[in-house]
Amino acid sequence: MADPNEVPIAHGGALSEAVARYGGSASEWLDLSTGISPFTLPLPEMTAECWRRLPEPAEVRRVCELAMRHYGGSVMPVAVPGTQAVIQLLPWLAPNADLTAIVSPTYSEYALSYRRVGKAVEEVHSLEAAADTQADVAVLANPNNPDGHETMRDDIFGFARAHRQRLLIVDEAFADLRQDLSMVGAAGMEPNLVVLRSFGKFFGLAGLRLGFVFAEPKLARILNERLGPWAVSGPALAIAAHAFSRIDLIGELRTRIAKANTMTRSALNMAGVSIVGEAPLFFYCEVGEGAAVRDAMAGRQVLVRAFDHSPSRIRVGLVPDELSAVRLRETLRLAGARVT
Amino acid sequence: MADPNEVPIAHGGALSEAVARYGGSASEWLDLSTGISPFTLPLPEMTAECWRRLPEPAEVRRVCELAMRHYGGSVMPVAVPGTQAVIQLLPWLAPNADLTAIVSPTYSEYALSYRRVGKAVEEVHSLEAAADTQADVAVLANPNNPDGHETMRDDIFGFARAHRQRLLIVDEAFADLRQDLSMVGAAGMEPNLVVLRSFGKFFGLAGLRLGFVFAEPKLARILNERLGPWAVSGPALAIAAHAFSRIDLIGELRTRIAKANTMTRSALNMAGVSIVGEAPLFFYCEVGEGAAVRDAMAGRQVLVRAFDHSPSRIRVGLVPDELSAVRLRETLRLAGARVT
Numbered sequence: 276m277a278d279p280n281e282v283p284i285a286h287g288g289a290l291s292e293a294v295a296r297y298g299g300s301a302s303e304w305l306d307l308s309t310g311i312s313p314f315t316l317p318l319p320e321m322t323a324e325c326w327r328r329l330p331e332p333a334e335v336r337r338v339c340e341l342a343m344r345h346y347g348g349s350v351m352p353v354a355v356p357g358t359q360a361v362i363q364l365l366p367w368l369a370p371n372a373d374l375t376a377i378v379s380p381t382y383s384e385y386a387l388s389y390r391r392v393g394k395a396v397e398e399v400h401s402l403e404a405a406a407d408t409q410a411d412v413a414v415l416a417n418p419n420n421p422d423g424h425e426t427m428r429d430d431i432f433g434f435a436r437a438h439r440q441r442l443l444i445v446d447e448a449f450a451d452l453r454q455d456l457s458m459v460g461a462a463g464m465e466p467n468l469v470v471l472r473s474f475g476k477f478f479g480l481a482g483l484r485l486g487f488v489f490a491e492p493k494l495a496r497i498l499n500e501r502l503g504p505w506a507v508s509g510p511a512l513a514i515a516a517h518a519f520s521r522i523d524l525i526g527e528l529r530t531r532i533a534k535a536n537t538m539t540r541s542a543l544n545m546a547g548v549s550i551v552g553e554a555p556l557f558f559y560c561e562v563g564e565g566a567a568v569r570d571a572m573a574g575r576q577v578l579v580r581a582f583d584h585s586p587s588r589i590r591v592g593l594v595p596d597e598l599s600a601v602r603l604r605e606t607l608r609l610a611g612a613r614v615t
Numbered sequence: 616m617a618d619p620n621e622v623p624i625a626h627g628g629a630l631s632e633a634v635a636r637y638g639g640s641a642s643e644w645l646d647l648s649t650g651i652s653p654f655t656l657p658l659p660e661m662t663a664e665c666w667r668r669l670p671e672p673a674e675v676r677r678v679c680e681l682a683m684r685h686y687g688g689s690v691m692p693v694a695v696p697g698t699q700a701v702i703q704l705l706p707w708l709a710p711n712a713d714l715t716a717i718v719s720p721t722y723s724e725y726a727l728s729y730r731r732v733g734k735a736v737e738e739v740h741s742l743e744a745a746a747d748t749q750a751d752v753a754v755l756a757n758p759n760n761p762d763g764h765e766t767m768r769d770d771i772f773g774f775a776r777a778h779r780q781r782l783l784i785v786d787e788a789f790a791d792l793r794q795d796l797s798m799v800g801a802a803g804m805e806p807n808l809v810v811l812r813s814f815g816k817f818f819g820l821a822g823l824r825l826g827f828v829f830a831e832p833k834l835a836r837i838l839n840e841r842l843g844p845w846a847v848s849g850p851a852l853a854i855a856a857h858a859f860s861r862i863d864l865i866g867e868l869r870t871r872i873a874k875a876n877t878m879t880r881s882a883l884n885m886a887g888v889s890i891v892g893e894a895p896l897f898f899y900c901e902v903g904e905g906a907a908v909r910d911a912m913a914g915r916q917v918l919v920r921a922f923d924h925s926p927s928r929i930r931v932g933l934v935p936d937e938l939s940a941v942r943l944r945e946t947l948r949l950a951g952a953r954v955t
Binding site for chain 1: 626629631646649655658668670702840841845846
């Protein structure tokens, strides 16, 4: 039977498909195919009410206040059911725009979102290059996914201020540990700047579907109207309220991520694999034949992500522990990743 | 500070606002302002994975298969994060349509969704009246909210078949206990028919944000593309998979709802209030001055819903138990609801 739920683009995290294709049980797999932290904090006791009742405006407001503080925003953000839900709505932030420049290669869904509604997209290699186009909108992931490319805050300010008539969308899904890059504090102040933050990646809770968008009130209102009431689930709000309030646990997560980052880097180095880009939650590696290495690793129940746009590379998420680090190293070797 | 998350339309379920305005603690209130069942089933143990991982296509598929069986569908539905999320997207199911006929008065968000994108809306009093308009799309809630009006299946079939060039959207959010009215089985067979089902109302789990849409593949694909990947949260999928599989617990819920419906009806009758419409999960009552009665009841920490479009009426959800039934009856009396 035709399944309308089929996902058209290959993404990381499709472990069930990997299990179906390569065998093993899900628990035997080491899934490094996403940039989601392998660590999370202990979930709070949730009241029956958060499942039963429609999430209330007052709860949303409270979580948004905490998010503003946590991310260092200057304005109240819009709570969204995952940043993907916002990417779907990006075209409506500038409905009259003809052309969008996307700093590429990057997450494939930005371009898809614009093209789906008949909008033209131009792929550019930097924000500076975006300035040279006729684009009405520029989209930048910072740090970029999958190559970890960083655009400095001054350059982003420069673009936003030199091109007031252009909308600048900065997706900071992977900026949690790079506050030095973040434009969150400027969103709402610079009227043409929109900043997206993902809750699930740093907190290791991607299944929740939660994110925040910082923007000036008119743009925020467009998003809210497009999303409609009760867009974010009760459990997501309850967990976020807990997580944002526990600075101690956030500190622990930072420490664990930093340690896992070091372990993963060592494993890649020891396997002789060249790291050509990185963000705190993933590494981008040159391995010769990305798809072949991914397939060979999958045959050993280790899942990484390969890319059509960069066929010699793979993206590797963080290993959770030393044992997994050893497994990653050995699997890369056995998979014939080209060494430097 | 401006809060972009403010909900523009008054809906039921805003208990925090009522508490802020009328006092008492949330637990002291009897919230009858929604049509959400006061009962739910014991939640399953959830794996850490359902919070941590991105929901996988295979899980979505499994839940959709169970939903197809549970609702009696002929095609695989699209899983959506609440039917409200679909209402937001209704205009895209017929992007070239100029005029939409909405069987009214009804849930206010249908008209808002079309008007927001510049589409014209004509309010009509029945599906038959919709046929006499120039509308390209007709929207029907069946049973209707808030008046409980029922449109018979034959009439819906009649419309769908006589107007193949028109899209017919049937929101069956309150049809769980009225399978005799449901068009779910015809969706996908009748190419111009789209049926929306809400998970949270019958299962008493509105905080989850989950619904299903039954439609032919091209329309289903439009919805999926507009929603994007991972639209439904991991916990929602896990709980739905559990709920749909437990026919015993579903039977228990039906029994409890039927009993609560009887208790609520008795309380309304004993208070001398005239029931002018109903669905299994709510009653629509003539009380003279709807807003005044609502306010007076709120002063006694009982929350019901009044309506601008029908100022003499209130909607009353189901009381969970006999004690609440007594409280509803007494509060109606004290609030000066006009008796018949």
